[in-house]
Amino acid sequence: MLRISRAHWQALIDHAEEEKLKPAEACGLLAGELGDMDVKAIYPCGNAAPEEKQDLIYEVDSGDYLRADRDARANGWDIIGVYHSHTHTEALPSPTDIAQAPDPGWHYILVSLRLPTPVVRSFTIVDGKVAEEPLVLERPAAR
């Protein structure tokens, strides 16, 4: 299970929609405390894949990743996952996503813009096996 704030959830969708205009897949990193289920920060990253392929694949920009890792460590967090968007397919990890999943402990969030209403889902990928996990929206702060 992964818990995310409404602001972060909206930011993932906004990033995906912005990149779709290029068209490109959006990608970024998730930070939190290891072993905890809360996303504490999201770091939108550049897509470093070749420009003509960015609507089909993504590569997290390595400089953006370094800056995200530093900021997360400075806050006592770690990078605990990655998000990316699919502009025209479902919010499911593709065979490429599964084959290239870098960390069995990570959360993999997919944002699909295939339908007019965006779909956001979260998965774990361990030894090539994909399992969906509940993605829980944090309650809004009490006023």
Next chain:
Amino acid sequence: MPVEVRLPTVLRQHAAGQSSVKANGSTIGEVFDDLVRQFPLLAGQVITEDGSLHKFVNVYRNDDDVRFLDKLATPVEDADVVTILPAVAGG
């Protein structure tokens, strides 16, 4: 001449769970040799069998990706921070 080496979560299981370790060497390659001496389970995780940098990791000396410097021959000094991160990509 120890430098700090920052490890991503996926490699920490091979380094007694530590997120950052000290290693000695005057180049990135020497630092990795020392790292593997200290933590033999890290062998093959960063350097391939033929002795080059694994394509699934990015290695930085401070702010710079060592692929754009001198790769494993990139010199390091005392206060440098070496960061290892997985290459993150998909479709």
